[in-house]
Amino acid sequence: MKRVKLIVAYDGTNYHGWQTQPNAVTIEEVLNHHLSELLKEEIKVIGASRTDAGVHALGNVAVFDTSARMPADKISYALNTRLPEDIRIQDSCEVPSDFHPRFQKTTKTYEYRILNRRFPDPTRRLNSFFYYYPLDVVKMQEASLYLVGEHDFKSFCTEKPEVTNTVRTIYSLNVIKEGDMIIIRVTGNGFLYNMVRIIAGTLIRVGGGFIEPQQIKKILEAKDRTLAGETARPEGLTLIGIRYGGNIQGERM
Amino acid sequence: MKRVKLIVAYDGTNYHGWQTQPNAVTIEEVLNHHLSELLKEEIKVIGASRTDAGVHALGNVAVFDTSARMPADKISYALNTRLPEDIRIQDSCEVPSDFHPRFQKTTKTYEYRILNRRFPDPTRRLNSFFYYYPLDVVKMQEASLYLVGEHDFKSFCTEKPEVTNTVRTIYSLNVIKEGDMIIIRVTGNGFLYNMVRIIAGTLIRVGGGFIEPQQIKKILEAKDRTLAGETARPEGLTLIGIRYGGNIQGERM
Structure with missing residues (x-):
């Protein structure tokens, strides 16, 4: 099991913000869906900033845990081929298992x-x-x-x-x-x-x-x-x- | 009857270029439609540059003739309230009746x-x-x-x-x-x-x-x-x- 950090860029125009909610498409939900398909296990990302509907990001941060064997730095490329064109991962890398994107100084x-x-x-x-x-x-x-x-x-x-x-x-x-x-x-x-x-x-x-x-x-x-x-x-x-x-x-x- | 010149800006992403064609939405067609509704007569614009599908413009030029009484310089504002948000008129003014946007030096x-x-x-x-x-x-x-x-x-x-x-x-x-x-x-x-x-x-x-x-x-x-x-x-x-x-x-x- 490893923890992977993603740098996430998106055009927020067509999303109801970051955080998953019923009856609305969000960045978090789209990431979870495509990561789960890619890595063939259920993935739940934790985001650093829960941006509002219509707000954009060049460098939001998300982490998730996975037991998949794909190297962490390859996940950005593989995920980008699946994501809609208004979301693009800018980097992916492995981080310590206690790294939490919100509960530390930023x-x-x-x-x-x-x-x-x-x-x-x-x-x-x-x-x-x-x-x-x-x-x-x-x-x-x-x-x-x-x-x-x-x-x-x-x-x-x-x-x-x-x-x-x-x-x-x-x-x-x-x-x-x-x-x-x-x-x-x-x-x-x-x-x-x-x-x-x-x-x-x-x-x-x-x-x-x-x-x-x-x-x-x-x-x-x-x-x-x-x-x-x-x-x-x-x-x-x-x-x-x-x-x-x-x-x-x-x-x- | 007067001739009006428009400076037209558009995001070309969702259009099949400037020139009207069957079964595809074009900038020219959208302008003709909304100008005709606004001025309550059939309007046909003549464009300076027939940009291709997906190409953008900040300052394409179009002219049309109208017998409507609306002052030429007010047409930009009135038309912008009707146009989709990916097309915006930047200026409108009256020009001599022999002004043609293509057949002269530019x-x-x-x-x-x-x-x-x-x-x-x-x-x-x-x-x-x-x-x-x-x-x-x-x-x-x-x-x-x-x-x-x-x-x-x-x-x-x-x-x-x-x-x-x-x-x-x-x-x-x-x-x-x-x-x-x-x-x-x-x-x-x-x-x-x-x-x-x-x-x-x-x-x-x-x-x-x-x-x-x-x-x-x-x-x-x-x-x-x-x-x-x-x-x-x-x-x-x-x-x-x-x-x-x-x-x-x-x-x-």
């Missing part, structure tokens, strides 16, 4: 992409959020500085009853303009439910002039979700990678 | 995108061609220089009986590396059938070491299609814009 990186132009671009519609009104990137950059560091992000999450500690650390938060695309890139030690999408929604409000950059400090201190911006749409969000004490997995070359 | 710009990495990236699969083996971009750049200028491109097109003159001028041809994406950007006064895709296929052979850059000169001179590389897959190709003596239409901001 650094996660997300990108939220905003297409800021006059008309939508159909060729980029699936992995960016189209926003018509001009955004002031300098203000968004200024606002982002208030969010870096250790803070109670209660104002920037959708409440979940099982989560009582809403303190997290953001290591870096950059707002980058590449042509007509504004990319919010954030790295931290963990993210609360909808946290990146609420940060994106709030920075969009800042870029549009509805919230001043320095107000972010007060919104954090108030610990009141209603003061932050809306939860930005899922199609703009991509989980870039998860680092377990090494290099960031799934980073673009 | 400058066209295309991009061919090659995703050169170990595994496919599902989030970029629809508008790039995935190629596993490492490509030598410097060699591709060297080879591209032989194609710039006025040449007989008979070796670089799929023959069409009605086309007898295969001399065209390429004004610029750049091979740009952006991370793991290699972008071939070409501007010229006209392109033969499959010409950009055959140039891309040939540059991929050069990048892989199968054709030396200086051989391109001989392939041009031979006027023999069998000596050039294969026609690269359609999903990598995007018509960026068409210039009619002005700025390039549909250029990304």
Whole structure:
């Protein structure tokens, strides 16, 4: 019996998120199905990040145990020939049997992409959020500085009853303009439910002039979700990678 | 009666190209259908570039005549609310009644995108061609220089009986590396059938070491299609814009 780690990339457009649920197709379920067929035993993966419906990933992480003889590093290639084209394994390798993708310290990186132009671009519609009104990137950059560091992000999450500690650390938060695309890139030690999408929604409000950059400090201190911006749409969000004490997995070359 | 020009962007994945044909959905047909419903008269557009199945556009051009009273510049917005999300009008304006999108001098710009990495990236699969083996971009750049200028491109097109003159001028041809994406950007006064895709296929052979850059000169001179590389897959190709003596239409901001 060995434990295998997968780096999983997907276009989340056609999935109801990661986690298996009745009457909806999910990434987890598709992986379980094709891994079980490939390895000829029932496989159940454990995912690191249970991304929401419509959210993408370049480097989500999953592990599973198998007694199959196929070498761990060959599983990526064999599985990719079976998977639908909107899911692709980026790497597979054997890990210690006590490696759990969630219950240890990690650094996660997300990108939220905003297409800021006059008309939508159909060729980029699936992995960016189209926003018509001009955004002031300098203000968004200024606002982002208030969010870096250790803070109670209660104002920037959708409440979940099982989560009582809403303190997290953001290591870096950059707002980058590449042509007509504004990319919010954030790295931290963990993210609360909808946290990146609420940060994106709030920075969009800042870029549009509805919230001043320095107000972010007060919104954090108030610990009141209603003061932050809306939860930005899922199609703009991509989980870039998860680092377990090494290099960031799934980073673009 | 007025003549209206549209700048049309589309993700070509789900279409059998531009031109109307029986038993297949095309861009032209979808535009005709929704324009006729919007303007309440039968509309037939004339397209500048009849892109092939699976090819994308940011700035294809189409014109049509209408007696409807809707101002020409409002048609883009009204039409976009009716079109499927993989087609979006980027601009609409009135043009002189003798403006024809094909029968006059134009400058066209295309991009061919090659995703050169170990595994496919599902989030970029629809508008790039995935190629596993490492490509030598410097060699591709060297080879591209032989194609710039006025040449007989008979070796670089799929023959069409009605086309007898295969001399065209390429004004610029750049091979740009952006991370793991290699972008071939070409501007010229006209392109033969499959010409950009055959140039891309040939540059991929050069990048892989199968054709030396200086051989391109001989392939041009031979006027023999069998000596050039294969026609690269359609999903990598995007018509960026068409210039009619002005700025390039549909250029990304």
